Amino acid sequence: MTPATDPVHIRKQLLKLSLELGKPGNLLAILGEGNTSAFVDDDTFFVKASGSQLGTLNPRQLLQVRFDGILPLLDQELDQEAMEAALLAARIDPDGPRPSVETAFHAWLLRQEGINYVGHTHPVEVNKILCSDKAETFARRRLFPEEIVCCGPMSLLIDYINPGAELARAIRSGWEQFTGEQGFAPKLILLRNHGMIAVGSTPESVLATTAMAVKAAEIFNGAHILGEVVFMAPEEVDRIHNRLDEQYRRERLSLD
Numbered sequence: 001m002t003p004a005t006d007p008v009h010i011r012k013q014l015l016k017l018s019l020e021l022g023k024p025g026n027l028l029a030i031l032g033e034g035n036t037s038a039f040v041d042d043d044t045f046f047v048k049a050s051g052s053q054l055g056t057l058n059p060r061q062l063l064q065v066r067f068d069g070i071l072p073l074l075d076q077e078l079d080q081e082a083m084e085a086a087l088l089a090a091r092i093d094p095d096g097p098r099p100s101v102e103t104a105f106h107a108w109l110l111r112q113e114g115i116n117y118v119g120h121t122h123p124v125e126v127n128k129i130l131c132s133d134k135a136e137t138f139a140r141r142r143l144f145p146e147e148i149v150c151c152g153p154m155s156l157l158i159d160y161i162n163p164g165a166e167l168a169r170a171i172r173s174g175w176e177q178f179t180g181e182q183g184f185a186p187k188l189i190l191l192r193n194h195g196m197i198a199v200g201s202t203p204e205s206v207l208a209t210t211a212m213a214v215k216a217a218e219i220f221n222g223a224h225i226l227g228e229v230v231f232m233a234p235e236e237v238d239r240i241h242n243r244l245d246e247q248y249r250r251e252r253l254s255l256d
């Protein structure tokens with residue numbers, strides 16, 4: 001078994017990512033806010049336990065659950081009791097705690113191409129924007145080249161919706177519409193009045209997207225204080241994105 005598919009290794013990587021996202025100084029999540037997950041194989045993934053804290057997480061609070069116990073929840077209208085029962089039934093270890101209420105969107109995102117890790121946080125700086133009328137502008141426009149590299153040329157913005165299966169459904173339909181219109185998948189999902197989700201093939205890419213989203217938000221908010229925000233021209237954003245895309249394709253080809 002290679003390290004990339006060894007559940008013990010994946011759990012360690014996910015724990016490291018979770019602890020980093022939960023560091024108090026990073027202002028990404030406090031108390032029980034935020035959650036993380038990692039793809040293990042076609043049948044299972046790890047997800048944070050409900051009620052646990054990212055900053056103090058221990059390995060037992062990263063639960064291995066079955067995709068086929070969670071994905072059907074996106075197409076069912078269940079009451080809270082039935083939903084909790086379904087979350088508990090999806091665990092590999094029946095003695096573990098209950099998986100996070102957000103497990104459904106993690107499951108769906110981890111089935112998308114190239115996504116092995118997901119980090120959901122509530123960063124103060126990003127939420128200042130997501131709790132304002134500037135959310136759409138922040139999602140659609142770009143301020144500097146590194147933001148395009150780490151967060152993509154555009155982010156997916158989702159309206160406020162209750163956490164759980166409803167939010168997972170909104171993310172699924174928003175994602176499908178976004179990829180259909182833009183021809184590429186988002187790296188950063190912004191949830192109005194809630195927080196953000198970074199997706200990536202490695203824990204490092206999830207951390208980079210999260211850190212860069214926070215930096216872009218700080219700059220966006222600072223520029224607003226100084227006056228009118230000056231964004232990069234859309235042609236320039238496209239040019240950088242296409243160059244990165246080209247580079248990525250070449251790297252993939254040389255690896256194949």
Ligand SMILES: [Zn+2]
Nearest residue numbers: 034120194195
């Ligand atoms: Zn949340």
